[in-house]
Amino acid sequence: MISAILLGFLFALLLVFAGKFFKGKFAVLSSLIPLGLFLYFLQFIPEIMEGKVVKESYNWVPSFGVNLGFTLDGLSLLFCLMITGIGFLVFAYTSAYLHHHKYLDRFYGYLSVFMAAMLGLVLSDNVISLFTFWELTSISSFFLIGFNNTQEASRKSALTALGITGLGGMFLLAGVVVLGNITGTFSIAEMLNMSPELIKGNEYYTLAVIMLFGAAFTKSAQFPFHFWLPGAMKAPTPVSTYLHSATMVKAGIYLVMRFTPILGGEEIWNTTLIVVGAVTMLYSAVHSLFRTDLKGVLAYSTISALGILMFLIGMGTTESFTAAAVFIIVHALYKATLFLTTGIIDHQTGTRDVTVLSGLRKVLMPVGIAAIIAAISSAGIPPTVGFLGKELTYEATMHAPIIATVLLVGIVITKMLLLWAGFVAGIKPFQGNLPDSLKDTKMPGPLMWVPPVILAVLSLVFGIMPFIIEGSLIKPVVATLGGESGEIHLALWHGFNTVFILSLVTITIGTILYFVLKPSAKLETAVGKLEFASPKSLMEKFNTGFTYVSSFWTRVFQNGYLRNYVFIIIFFLIGMVGYSMLGNTEFNIDTSELSNVSFYELVVFIIMCIAILFTVFTGSRLSAVVAMGVVGLTICLVFVFYSAPDLAMTQFSIDTLTVILFVLVLYRLPRYLKIQDHKMRIRDGILSLLFGGMIAALALKVLSEPVNTEIGDFYAKNSYIMAHGKNVVNVILVDFRGADTMIEISVLTIAAIGVFGLLKLRLKRTDRVQ
Secondary structure, eight states: HHHHHHHHHHHHHHHHHHGGGOTTHHHHTTHHHHHHHHHHTTTTTHHTTTOOEEEEEEEEGGGEEEEEEEOOOOOHHHHHHHHHHHHHHHHHHHHHHTTTTTTTTHHHHHHHHHHHHHHHHHHBBBBBHHHHHHHHHHHHHHHHHHHSTSSSHHHHHHHHHHHHHHHHHHHHHHHEEEEEEHSSBBBBBHTTTSSSHHHHSTTTTTHHHHHHHHHHHHHTOOSSSSSHHHHGGGSSSSHHHHIIIIHEEEEEEEEHHHHHHHTTTTTHHHHHHHHHHHHHHHHHHHHHHHHHHHHHHHHHHHHHHHHHHHHHHHHOOOHHHHHHHHHHHHHHHHHHHHHHHHHHHHHHHHOBBBTTTTOOOTTHHHHHHHHHHHHHHHTOOSHHHHHHHHHHHEEOOOOOOOOOOHHHHHHHHHHHHHHHHHHHTTTGGGSOOOGGGGGTTTOOOHHHHHHHHHHHHHHHHHHTTHHHIIIIIHHHHHHHHHHOGOOOOOOOOOOHHHHHHHHHHHHHHHHHHHHHOOOOHHHHHHHGGGGGSSHHHHHHHHHHHHHHHHHHHHHHSSSSHHHHHHHHHHHHHHHHHHHHHHTOOOOOOOGOOOOOOOOOHHHHHHHOOOOOHHHHSSSSSSHHHHHHHHHHHHHHHHHHHOOOHHHHHHHHHHHHHHHHHHHHHHHSSSOOOOOSOHHHHHHHHHHHHHHHHHHHHHHHEEEEEEEEOOHHHHHHHHHHHHOOOOOOHHHHHIIIIIIHHHHHHHHHHHHHHHHHHHHHHHOOOOHHHH
């Protein structure tokens, strides 16, 4: 399985070096990669149907219990087939849709990385690797959404999507760390084998659930984090098709489904999913009524469908799990079809405005057939698989564990509104008369219209013959979620019952709504004026306020004066260290072991103090530098007196070099000015005394505390034996901690190169004048 994941990354890497040759027919050949992966995962269906689980594991960071573990079960197989199957069609479609784009190779690179990241996400058994791939999907989707980076709207949408999904990544990281602490493992398989009471009875269970919900709700565009998805429609149509029908937006759905057997069943889990899902599906379905852009209609209907999935998973029954598994397939097929047909309409006509589109069946007949089938499936009309998904959803809601009647009313209303959205996106552009402005519309090549036709045909095939997906996909998924898969039997006709009556009511009222309520630009504008209290508006206001506050504090703390920077850093350091030492200032120092102060040591100390005072109070820069050099030399003597010649030599070298550097730059400095007034000098003096007192107190505190000498004894004992060196300090630096020393030297080298670059930077004379 790891080879399947790496293949996408390797293909993207290949494009970095051979991208300029990646045009025309070579672009079409790229679709063979997801096709090959689709066939690769298809071969595992017999094993998965038998209840087997395919596993792979590779050491990554074993000391922290982090391995690259991959698991293929019913749930991950369903998502892998969607990722690679729809990926194959999107790759082929893109070769025609962006045929003349100069950055086509770059687009395929982003698409390949995203596909590989999604595969890694759904196959990961280790939650740390799951988080890693989760973040890769956010980053690669940022590049895909912002692919048309010359357009401000695309850049803004990409940043919004990255911000929201990035926030979800932080939630996920916190959640998996908490979950790892609860269970003592990062392996999902090991968590599944643990006693549920062990996890759910832990005091941090609620925190883990909240963090995972934060990740899932942001990724799958649940209210109030939904607004990033409509904005992401600024991306090219292949991106919208791939990310927003079958892959990225369903990553949150996958996350919730994956952890349902581990964390599900509790009230906080089920109730939260039901409530958030219900609010999302109704809110977004209503909003789809007020859009005139085809992709806008599809975006809000997508959010509504994601809400339905959360809603179904939250019920926690075998019926709801079955309905969710079927609806995942239903939505992927019809929504991908509608996105692809919308892209064709936009590509061939230059517009996505539903108020001006009509009669396109006369010029885009195959596209129209695919779109109409998809619309019928989205409406839940037989014989499409959408009808089966709707019936199962109603059946599961009727037996919901809480407020079944209220929830049933909500899902029925939602389905009516989604019928309207599906008809507007899939039927409206093709019915009626063809306007003169669209009579020159040409039929695209087969690489564009064949993919949506294939998806539409699958909607019919799975509806007429649901046994194809029953045993191979649906039952394994339900078994993975903890449901009773033996109770599942999919059929297009279940008799004339309450569910069928609800379906008839939904189709009838939804169709009437379609003919009565027409998309209107005026209505969309009017509703847009009410967006001031929407989650998106509130987030933008928060960002504006946060930016203002940040700018204010930046002006306060980052005001361009190095003196103030040093003051702030030292002030807070003194405060934090002083607070930590408060109430713990006993110095248990045995003064009897201290040696007497010699006369020459006293003389050196007096010279040091005089030099310090002279440095502080002199008005001459050169005198201050000389006095500072004297301070350094007296410190060297102190090191010599106390048997540290190596340290003295180092100090002497540094001090000499510092004095030389100061002298070299003195002549380039402006005239000496007394910028500080008397009060500032007093303030700085007090701060300096406090800082010196803090350092002295810390030194005394260290001496008064018991010291573990085990490491020091080890170095002293083994320096000569193991490293053949008599100077323990040198041996530590060069041998025992040689890697640290090398890294420190590298850092200094990088800093030196940076300084050299700055010194070499010279403005041209013309630039100086300007």
